Amino acid sequence: MLLIDLTHNAAAQFVGMILTFIVMNWIVFHNRKVLLLLSRALLFVLLSTFLYAHDSTPFSPNAAGSMSVTMIALLGAKAAWWFVGSACLVGLVRIFLIFERKPREARLLQDLVVAVLYGGAFLAVISYVLSVPVGTLVATSGVFAIILGLALQSTLNDVFSGIALNLGRPYTVGDWIVVDDGAEGRVVETNWRATYLINGANDLVTIPNSSLAKARLVNRSGPDISHGASVKLRFAIMTTPVAVVEVMETALKGANAILQVPPPTVKICSLDTESIELELSFRIASLADGVRANNEIFDLAFRHAKAHGIRLAGAAGSVRAPEPSSQGANPGTxxxxxxxxxxxxxxxxxxxxxxxxxxxxxxxxxxxxxxxxxxxxxxxxxxxxxxxxxxxxxxxxxxxxxxxxxxxxxxxxxxxxxxxxxxxxxxxxxxxxxxxxxxxxxxxxxxxxxxxxxxxxxxxxxxxxxxxxxxxxxxxxxxxxxxxxxxxxxx
Incomplete structure (x- = not known):
């Protein structure tokens, strides 16, 4: 008879559900995130059924009266309903980010959503469970929020800048970015306060989010990992500019470290009585190929120019080197x-x-x-x-x-x-x-x-x-x- 009475007792039912949930989460489903989410969803359904069975809803304020054991159980069920529902939504947000395969760079957005969900659940509990006017609480806390905001102005600037950067997504974790102050590197982490880069010297560079939000950024990894590059060369005037361009176009065709689609190009930058300056533009598969490609282009330009009898020229305004003597030993080709x-x-x-x-x-x-x-x-x-x-x-x-x-x-x-x-x-x-x-x-x-x-x-x-x-x-x-x-x- 005692067992039958307990099964019909609201407090016993509520305590039983909570204890079962704790055991299932901390012991049975430990480190099994999918099963944890399913158990929370099941508890949410059970709490909804429990409240409906006792003619109570999570959205209705409590009626004035004495506090019985059943009433306390219903209040606890209401509070649990709001927080468990928020936990289910948080789990869905995390699963969505995992399916997107970009959980790290979306961490700020994820934390913001989690904070909003749990903050809403907290206010709902205050309003519907504790019957405290939320408007009065918000108005009272607004004074403290103003004082706190003034004290943490710099930190809040970084926080909201981080939110804006994550929503705008000018870069993601793994991208190589360049800031207008000269800082550059690969993004390894971004959080509420700052963005962390690993530069070419393998040093960790920390940049506040507020500085990044105001700076002009160049994302060298977007829109894809291929990257454009160019080198400038000066040649002595020994033939027509078109002939020099054709020689350099042939040199670019022989390069193995660059992409041939889109085709590389050669542009005449300047021309005077003694020299012609060319810009050789090309695309590489990734930034990691930059040094190898540059070295190969310089080597090929020299070899092709030498093969066609074209000399390199000095920098503009420099003293011209004397012509090599044609006398003496000059081996044939x-x-x-x-x-x-x-x-x-x-x-x-x-x-x-x-x-x-x-x-x-x-x-x-x-x-x-x-x-x-x-x-x-x-x-x-x-x-x-x-x-x-x-x-x-x-x-x-x-x-x-x-x-x-x-x-x-x-x-x-x-x-x-x-x-x-x-x-x-x-x-x-x-x-x-x-x-x-x-x-x-x-x-x-x-x-x-x-x-x-x-x-x-x-x-x-x-x-x-x-x-x-x-x-x-x-x-x-x-x-x-x-x-x-x-x-x-x-x-």
């Missing part, structure tokens, strides 16, 4: 290419001279197929001018520019080409054939060891960058393969 070829760096001056004397000059038109994928080349081609593209199955692997070479793998070790080699622009190259290399190796067989060391590093680089499964074939050393191919005895 073939000899200069041999001197610059690391693969043949171990040759003596006499061997380089003999090699350059028998090199053959070859030209290719734009679009010519120089070698097919899987072909074993019997010559080494050193680029004098132009750009070569290497692609496999329709995917471009890399581009080569003046001073680069290819074909050494097939000539020395019978390695197949990793892709189709095509002239991307009109091309001039110098060729070293198998007979010339064979004569050098027979005169001095130790060249095989010297060449194999350099070739091994080059093939390892190609393996890592282009075709991991296409690098060298048999387990023989490169030096052994070279001796075997050219019939050179071991020493």
């Amino acid at each position: 073939a000899r200069r290419l041999v001197n610059a070829l690391p693969l043949l760096g171990s040759l003596t001056e006499d061997e380089k001279e003999a090699l350059s004397a028998v090199m053959t000059r070859r030209t290719f038109r734009k679009g010519d197929l120089i070698a097919r994928q899987g072909e074993i080349m019997n010559t080494i081609l050193i680029l004098r001018s132009g750009v070569v593209s290497i692609d496999r199955d329709g995917t471009e692997l890399m581009r080569l520019s003046p001073g680069d070479w290819f074909g050494e793998g097939g000539l020395l070790t019978e390695t197949e080409e990793v892709g189709n080699i095509t002239a991307l622009t009109p091309l001039v190259a110098y060729e070293i054939d198998r007979d010339t290399i064979a004569a050098l190796l027979k005169d001095r067989p130790t060249i095989a060891d010297e060449v194999s060391a350099i070739l091994s590093r080059r093939l390892s680089e190609e393996k890592r960058r282009l075709a991991p499964h296409d690098a060298a074939k048999p387990p023989l050393s490169l030096a052994t393969r070279i001796r075997h191919i050219f019939n050179i005895e071991e020493f």
Whole structure:
């Protein structure tokens, strides 16, 4: 009979619901956020049913009268109804942010919504449960709010600036931003007070939200991670400006560290009697590629300019350097290419001279197929001018520019080409054939060891960058393969 009386007692029912909820949340569903939300929703439904069953609603003020145990239970149920309902809404807000996959940068907005929900629940409890006029309470607290606001003016400025920044979303966590005062870095956190950046020196930079709200920001990660960049170069007047522009456009076509879509551009910035200034604009895949792209562009600009006989000029207003003397030793094009070829760096001056004397000059038109994928080349081609593209199955692997070479793998070790080699622009190259290399190796067989060391590093680089499964074939050393191919005895 006692058990039946307890099941019909409002206070017992309310206490039972609360105890069950506490046990389920703190013991059974601990660290299970979805189940916690479901248990809160279930408790909210039970509280609603409990209030309805006892002819009470959360929105009705309490009737004046004596406070019985049942009345206290109903008051507790009303208060719990408001706070549990707010907790359910808070859980839905958090789930929405998780599905948005951007919970960190929306933390300020999330905290603001949570504060509004729980603040509303608190005022509702005061009004409907405690029967205290909310208007009087708000008017009384307004005086203290004014005093507190004046005392915390700077902090509140940062808080509301943080809310405005999170609503406007000029940046998100992970973006690289630049502030007009020179500060820049990657956003790692934003909270009520400040935004934190990691700069290029891996230092933590703290910027108050109020300062960011007033500053001019440049988001280098928007609208996508690709980033535009440019370099400026000055060239001596030795030909027409259009010809210099064409040379630099060709240099940009040979770059591997930049995007070719949208195509890079070359703009004439200034022109005087002694020099022409150009701006080379291009786009990189991400800010991390910036240094590598800049270095490559400067290198290619120098190589292409040198290949076409164009000199770099000094800064505007600087003293012009004297023209190089045309008298004395001035090696020809073939000899200069041999001197610059690391693969043949171990040759003596006499061997380089003999090699350059028998090199053959070859030209290719734009679009010519120089070698097919899987072909074993019997010559080494050193680029004098132009750009070569290497692609496999329709995917471009890399581009080569003046001073680069290819074909050494097939000539020395019978390695197949990793892709189709095509002239991307009109091309001039110098060729070293198998007979010339064979004569050098027979005169001095130790060249095989010297060449194999350099070739091994080059093939390892190609393996890592282009075709991991296409690098060298048999387990023989490169030096052994070279001796075997050219019939050179071991020493």
